[in-house]
Amino acid sequence: MDRLQFEVPVRITTAAGLPVEEIYSVEQALDFLQGWPVRRQGALYQAAFNACFGATVDLVETEEACRAFMAFCRVSRLLARDMMVPRKRGGESRGLRA
Known part of the structure; x- marks a missing residue:
């Protein structure tokens, strides 16, 4: 397994009615983040970008x-x-929203 591949892909949807996209790796996450509008980049964006980089x-x-x-x-x-959000140490996954 590639060292930069996520254990569980991050499933996102960028707009209602569009299909769900799966982000499988750090590189894909960085590509997505680099396309994020500058006017919407805040502290959480910067933390995600810094962590991925x-x-x-x-x-x-x-x-x-x-x-x-x-x-x-x-x-x-x-x-x-x-x-689904994976637990930290091999536990069961849990749903993000009800």
């Missing part, structure tokens, strides 16, 4: 980058309704 240079663990990206997506209302 840090993972590419071995300063941040991949799953930490994934959690930061997921947090950004959750707050930005991008996470798909069926997105």
Whole structure:
């Protein structure tokens, strides 16, 4: 498995009616973040970007980058309704929303 691949893909939807996209890796997350509008980039965006970039240079663990990206997506209302959030240490996954 590629060291920058997420354990569980992050499922996002960018607009109502559009299909769900899956982000499988740090590189895909960075590509998505780089296309995010500048006027909508805040502290959570910067934290996600920094974590993902840090993972590419071995300063941040991949799953930490994934959690930061997921947090950004959750707050930005991008996470798909069926997105499962993995537990930290091999526990069961839990649903994000009811």
